[in-house]
Amino acid sequence: MFRAPGCCELDQQKGEQIRLHFQPAARALALAAAMALAACSGKGEQPEGGGPGGGRGGPVQVGFVVVRQTSVPLVTELAGRTVAYQSSEVRPQVSGVIQKRFFKEGTIVQRGQPLYQIDPSLYRAAVNEASANVASARATAEAARVRADRFRPLAEIEAVSKQDYTDAVASQRQAEASIAQNRAQLETARVNLRFTTVPAPITGRIGRSIFTVGALVTTSQADPLATIQQLDPIFVDIQQSAADLLQLRRRMAAGGVLPANATVRLKLEDGSDYGATGVVEFSEVVVDQQTGTVTLRARFPNPNGLLLPGMFVRAVFAQAIETNAFLVPQQAVSRDPQGNATVWLVGQNNKVQQRKVETVRTEGADWVVTGGLRAGDKVITQGTANLSDNASVKPVPANTPQQPKPPSPEQLKQQQKAKGKGD
Known part of the structure; x- marks a missing residue:
């Protein structure tokens, strides 16, 4: 077949262009096939130690705390x-018009300190009247005493009748009783006069004054002067x-x-x-x-x-x-479908077991457990997510740092394959 000069070179150039055009697509198809093959070959595999019981990598590591019986305040x-602490209403004990107020509202007053002055005019006059009555009673009593003394010898010689002498003695005693009555009235008048100055009954902070100067106050009023x-x-x-x-x-x-x-x-x-x-x-x-x-x-x-x-x-x-309580971290306590509080314990041969406990309340970051535990129990606080009864575990004290495990040979091989395919 006859070919014109330069045709071979043109065909070679066209073939090279076609090969370069389809090379990226072929590479992408090859990479997808390799990834699918890797996914199918790794289906159903688990990392070492990933199962609930530890898997092929050994028992799962859990953190625990040893509980001790303690006293917990309720x-x-x-x-x-x-x-x-003390509250007292200041009330008037006599009636009258308020003339002065001696305190500043809202301040501390001392017991016995004068607070109000009520008009004392009528009560001072009553004191004077009672004092005069006492003096009159004394004079009357003195005259009765002298008369009785004079009748005594006369009655003995029967110069006067004995009845006259008896009447004279009775008059003397009646006059002395009158003195006592008038003294009591004088004391009452003096007390009322003293009550015209209203004192503080207790020491404390006084409130606002309900009544002002010029107000008429009575002993039977409903409102107090102040509190x-x-x-x-x-x-x-x-x-x-x-x-x-x-x-x-x-x-x-x-x-x-x-x-x-x-x-x-x-x-x-x-x-x-x-x-x-x-x-x-x-x-x-x-x-x-x-x-x-x-x-x-x-x-x-x-x-x-x-x-x-x-x-x-x-x-x-x-x-x-509470004298027989246990403090258990809150993350260690869970609830079963019935709502009962449960914890995981490290038993014999490092086998885990679930136990119901009685929780009454929280105390800070802990549950207060009053039943279901004994002193010395190892309560699991870390790694409780996938535990099951009688599963083997590797118990370590809580908050112990976990050492990362080196990858297995299969994991290294898969990592190298994935790295090569990515390149």
Whole structure:
């Protein structure tokens, strides 16, 4: 077949272009086939130690803690309200018009300090009148005494009748009794005069004055003149459910729970901690019929006056102490389908077993367990995800750093193949 000069060179150039055009596609097809083959060959394989029981790589490593029986306080947080340590209403004991006020509202007043001055004119006049009555009674009594003394010798010689002498003695005694009556009236008038100056009944911070100068006050009025409250120390009335208190007392009676030192901490309305601690003074012996609660009263120092009467607070305190409890980290406790609390334990021959426990509450990062555990049990806290009963494990103390295992020969071969195909 005849070919023109230069045709061979053209055919060679065209073939080279076709080969270069299809070479990337062929390489991509070859790489996809190799990856599919690798996936099929590795199907169903697991890394060493990946099974629940450890697989071909040996038992799975778990972290455990050894539990010890300890005493745990039974901490309770309850709502409370502040109450003044002492509170006194300033009231008038005599009627009259207020002439002066001797205090500044909102300041500290001392017991016995004058607060108000009521017009004393009428009461001073009553004192003067009672004093004059006493003097008149004394004069009358003196005359009766002299008359009786004169009748005594005359009656003895029968110069006067004995009846006259008896009447003279009776008049003398009646005059002496009149003196005593008038003295009592004088003392009453002096007391009323003293009551015209209204003193502070207690030491504390006085509030606003309800009555001003010039107001008429009486002993039977409904409103007090002012109110004084002692705020250092201060009381906090804590409300606790009667059912909770009954349950606590039953647990104490059954044993295992002891009464605790009733030291109380306060949380204020903004969530901050008050700082100073208080003590429980007493518990009411009756249950409120409307709320079903019992009132516990605690006393707190309040030197800066931060706590004011009527404030709502939260009281945190330990009512009792659990003497047979165990503290178990929260991550070690799980729930079964029935809702029971369970833990994994390291048993004999490093076989794991699941056990039900009784959890009552949390204490920080731990559960308080009161049943189901014994002192010295090894509770698994790490590596509990794929455990099963009687599975073999490699127990180590919790938080022990785990050493990475070197790859197996099969894994190295697969890594080299994947690296070569990528290149």
